[in-house]
Amino acid sequence: MRRSALLLLGMLLVLTGCSSVPRERPPVQPPADPAALAGVTLRVGDQKGGSQSLLRAAGLLDTPYRLQWSTFTAGPPLIEAARAGAIDVGQTGNTPAIFAAAARARVQLISASQGNVTSDAILVAPDAPIRDVAGLRGKRIAVGKGTSAHGQLLYTLRAAGLTLDDVDLTYLQPSDAYAAFRQGQVDAWATWDPYTAQAQLETGARVLADGEGTANGYSFLVASNAALADPAHQAALADFTQRLREAMRYSDTHRDQRAETWAQETKLPLPVTRLAASRGPDLPVPLDDRLVRSQQDLADAFTEAGVIPGRVGFADFVDRRFEDRS
Template identity: 55%
Template sequence: MRKPYRTLTLTAIAAVAVAVLAGCGAPAESTTAAVPAPVGPAELANVTLKVGDQKGGVKSLLTAAGLLDDLPYKIEFSTFTSGPPLLEAASAGAIDIGRVGNTPPIFAAAADAKISVVAAAQAPVADDALLVPPDSPLRDVSELKGKTIGVAKGSSAHGQVLYTLRAAGLSTKDVKLSYLQPADAFAAFGQKAIDAWAVWDPYTSQAQQESGARVLADGVGKTNGYVFQVAGRDALADPGKNSALREYVARVAKAQKWADTHRPEWAAAWAAETGLKPEVTNAATARGVELPVALDDQVLKSEQDLANAFSDEKLLPGTIDFAAFADQRYSEDLRTVREK
């Protein structure tokens, strides 16, 4: 019997994807395209869906919910350090779909990546934190002027930094942004090579639990907290992959709803999948879970506002039309899941 899924590490694939995207920057073309006809069960059984994951989040969620036991297709999970390299891989065709926060699709759109946002969820924003060491003299965001903030470029934390600084009357020009992936930023944070660290769960909870990190500010009242399933356009154009993606995004939405009433079970699966301490995953899930929402005008407008803010800060080359990177072909399937 074949295994329904397996996990890969995509360092090499991410490198290929970066090369594919290098030099991109042309205006975005519309994602409107003919939707392939669905395939039958026999053909679907031969499909291998390549799914990008971050720190085991989606895989552990599906595992805990028992939703990897009856797959009508195969899945290969691949682990990425953050959303931007995941979307680079999706654009290059190295993966078919992956979950990212609110900012990576904006940077991908600015690079004219071959991706489309196909599903949305609302996540808690208290974990979108700007952390400082426990003995830091910093007590207010306004005191960050001239300081160094570690953040993964193009990640949801990048958006959180922008909005948090704006709320304090500052801009990204008033601080030094040190672009670091989470593992490198955690090390720099522990060595006090950076003054603050902008990050998300489970890293926020890990830093609090393991190094006594203090939250200087969080995303409450600032960031929109949206997370997205983002698919590569080549996968969306393929009949077999499109049928698998339709089923997959609905399956993830079901798991998200399940997690809302089964947080301890999800936390345990998350810890088992990643090697994180149970205290970390329990703290992360206690803050809240992602719940599916419609990929509607409200979501698109909020994302456009964020994109415009990045453009205003000259952190994006020009402007983008976020709606041009949204594909609502699975909206009815997802509405059915949300309303159950």
């Protein structure tokens, strides 16, 4: 599965500039001298077991440019790093992308993927008296602020006739949330894989509700405006984006290998990563109007809930020049 530099040139030559996003953007062009990519360092934000793990499992880490990795606990701090210029690109979920747009962050969404939503779960202890979502009224729920779990929780509560104001939210990063959940300091935990799988196998956590019928399962590759403004970095981003798509497809057909690499990099037990991998990876999807409408609906829901001030124009942060042409 290892690709040569020909992958880069062949794919870049078809990235010509037809973009339906509001602002004009010149097409992505391959560098006049392909050797110029050797001088590029692409700073990539990641979460444990994320993009780097996917690329390693697929044998796609050998790039014609240098990769510098930074690890984050969740999407919101990764977005903040991109906004501050500390990274060039990184993968994040549906809700952090909305919060970035709401903050007018100097970033663009250059690629999209969609995963299973059964692992986007609201968990309770196996012996918890809460039997349905309505039973969460007045209960303390751990969730990462601005994470995909935050959006899934908002939608799940709304489907049950509740709002975020009807519950007691405790904003915690995943490791702290898991500790609070295990110790009974919260009544429920809204999270995602591999944390869902870990809690299920290690604590017998019960899934009160998952994302079926509520979550859209989208994730995005987010690039900083600074990186997008540089032709050499644009070329590296185009290649990286295509490699990540190929790695996602590879992991879908090699789930055992994906689980083993995931376990090695995160130090999670192999049964945990096997369960998470069995539910399927994110797979590439187009940055089309259907996706934009779904994300706009979620953004509007956050506005209506009073979490985000004002209306977010999600389409303004979509850059379709890097779409999959394979």
